[in-house]
Amino acid sequence: MSPVVLVLLIITLVSIIYYLWYVTFSPQSGPVYVPTKDETVKKMIEMADLKKGNKVIDLGSGDGRILIAAAKKGATAVGYEIDPILVAESKRKIAKAGVSNKAKVKLKNMWEADFNEVDVIFVYLFPKYLAKLKKILEEKLTHPVTVISNDYQIPDAKPAKVKNNIYLYQF
Secondary structure, eight states: OOHHHHHHHHHHHHHHHHHHHHHHHOTTOOOOOOOOOHHHHHHHHHHHTOOTTOEEEEETOTTSHHHHHHHHTTOEEEEEEOOHHHHHHHHHHHHHHTOTTTEEEEESOGGGOOGGGOSEEEEOOOHHHHHHHHHHHHHHOSSOOEEEEESOOOTTOOOSEEETTEEEEEO
16 A cells, blocks of 8 residues: 555544534534535525625535635635644635635634624535524624525525525525
8 A cells, every 4th residue: 555545544533533522522513524516606606696805604614615606706705614634725715816815714613713704604404503603693693694506595594596506605
């Protein structure tokens, strides 16, 4: 077995153990990583109608693809990601895309995000996490915020717009 394959296997094993531990024992656990398809990212960005200077966050930002796409549209983008391997991958991809001045990723739980500093929130979360997000936004927001949700609807909320399983909400 080559050293590269061995390193990749070790990284994969460590990531799996970390996810299992976090989902099982963390009081603020969240979803596991599932990458959003590039075509869907493009549609989500279009639906958000980002303007230069918008501030966006991606909750569970994974490998940073939404952050990069938002930054290329002129937005300032911050991702929240708990997996250190994905944070490192995001930082590498952000630098390679040349948008380090517009996109950042934090090794931080998404529930610790400051939602009052943003215009748009991107999510790819199961309904139980969307319900928790809805409650937080309704209790804490001090200004209007757009939420773009991939695949899943926010329970007990009516989307302002729906296109190709992408839901836009106004809070």
